[in-house]
Amino acid sequence: MNVKILNRKENELKIEIENEGHTFCNVVQKALLKDKKVDLAGYSIPHPLTANPVIYLRTKNKSKPETVLRKAVAKVQKDTKSFRAAFDNALKVYKDQATL
Amino acid sequence: MKMEILERDENSLRLRIGGTNAAFMNALRRIILSEVPSMAVDDVVIIENSSTIQDEFLAHRIGLMPLKTDLDTYNLPENCICKSEFGCNLCRASLILDVEAEDHTITVYSGEFKSENPATIPVSGKIPIVKLAPEQKVRLEAYARLGKGEDHARWQPVSMCAYKFRPIVKVDSKHCDLCGACVEICPKNVLLKAGNKVEIKNSDNCTLCQDCMDICKKTPKAVEVVWDENSFIFSLESTGALSPERILSEALNILDGKLKDFLEQFAGKENEK
Ligand SMILES: [Zn+2]
Numbered sequence: 096m097n098v099k100i101l102n103r104k105e106n107e108l109k110i111e112i113e114n115e116g117h118t119f120c121n122v123v124q125k126a127l128l129k130d131k132k133v134d135l136a137g138y139s140i141p142h143p144l145t146a147n148p149v150i151y152l153r154t155k156n157k158s159k160p161e162t163v164l165r166k167a168v169a170k171v172q173k174d175t176k177s178f179r180a181a182f183d184n185a186l187k188v189y190k191d192q193a194t195l
Numbered sequence: 196m197k198m199e200i201l202e203r204d205e206n207s208l209r210l211r212i213g214g215t216n217a218a219f220m221n222a223l224r225r226i227i228l229s230e231v232p233s234m235a236v237d238d239v240v241i242i243e244n245s246s247t248i249q250d251e252f253l254a255h256r257i258g259l260m261p262l263k264t265d266l267d268t269y270n271l272p273e274n275c276i277c278k279s280e281f282g283c284n285l286c287r288a289s290l291i292l293d294v295e296a297e298d299h300t301i302t303v304y305s306g307e308f309k310s311e312n313p314a315t316i317p318v319s320g321k322i323p324i325v326k327l328a329p330e331q332k333v334r335l336e337a338y339a340r341l342g343k344g345e346d347h348a349r350w351q352p353v354s355m356c357a358y359k360f361r362p363i364v365k366v367d368s369k370h371c372d373l374c375g376a377c378v379e380i381c382p383k384n385v386l387l388k389a390g391n392k393v394e395i396k397n398s399d400n401c402t403l404c405q406d407c408m409d410i411c412k413k414t415p416k417a418v419e420v421v422w423d424e425n426s427f428i429f430s431l432e433s434t435g436a437l438s439p440e441r442i443l444s445e446a447l448n449i450l451d452g453k454l455k456d457f458l459e460q461f462a463g464k465e466n467e468k
Contacts, residue, residue, distance in 0.1 A: 096453065100324045119453050168457055175454070
């Protein structure tokens with residue numbers, strides 16, 4: 096993964112991520128769209144043979160787009176953490192039931 | 196996030212997950228299919244092959260044989276300290292096949308492979324590789340390496356990995372005239388006619404085909420199929436290379452790694468400005 100900033104304005108941000116795809120971009124886009132400060136968030140893969148998607152983000156009320164993006168990624172990190180915790184717990188419950 | 200294990204055995208896992216979203220489930224599914232590494236043969240040196248099958252065909256069959264994977268011992272060739280094209284003990288395992296049909300026709304199975312590492316063996320010894328007529332011979336050395344499904348399907352650790360929205364099936368017994376058509380048409384036998392009532396047996400098996408709704412003549416429909424967009428039934432079936440729990444936890448590690456990597460890179464680029 097290699098991140099390049101293509102365009103940066105007061106409330107706009109356009110970045111390119113080398114060697115990534117839908118896997119990463121889609122979760123981040125959906126997390127961005129849940130934020131009320133986001134006006135528009137999307138990504139595109141300009142060419143299917145080069146895995147370099149471009150994420151575009153526009154924020155409302157002069158919120159800093161960098162902060163909003165960082166918050167969205169942190170939100171997904173929280174999701175993986177709670178998924179892991181829920182999975183460990185479910186395994187424990189399942190094993191307890193099996194031994195009964 | 197809420198989770199419950201619906202089914203689990205040596206090679207498969209079915210989960211009911213609540214309080215998440217489709218994007219997150221899809222990221223996990225995509226990582227499991229294309230980025231969780233597993234072991235597979237990707238180089239075959241054929242010393243002798245007098246069977247009726249060509250060398251490349253034989254090599255292809257061997258490549259598609261799932262191998263038990265020890266992720267803690269082996270490195271991905273591109274990350275290995277040896278930096279060699281041929282590989283070392285930490286990124287390559289060699290398997291030897293040396294068989295000869297003496298006086299009658301035999302089928303050679305995956306169990307005939309002798310591995311230098313007893314932990315890296317085919318998941319099943321009963322995979323047919325080649326048939327040999329009397330006096331035919333196969334001698335070869337196969338090199339297994341870790342790889343990812345995005346490079347070739349032989350490195351996919353799963354034979355299936357999918358999710359669906361959690362189905363919610365409702366029967367309005369006040370409207371239902373007990374015609375039984377919905378019970379008949381359901382391909383997954385989710386509905387059951389019991390006495391003077393249509394009951395729901397196991398709504399998690401519903402495929403959301405809505406055939407029951409289409410066939411119901413009542414207005415409004417007496418049976419309704421909807422889904423919860425924040426709950427999922429996630430199932431995965433391992434080839435046997437890794438345990439299903441390990442596959443899922445590796446996928447979470449990979450997603451975590453991507454997010455961490457992004458934040459670090461992004462912070463670096465921001466400071467450059
Ligand atoms: Zn090596």
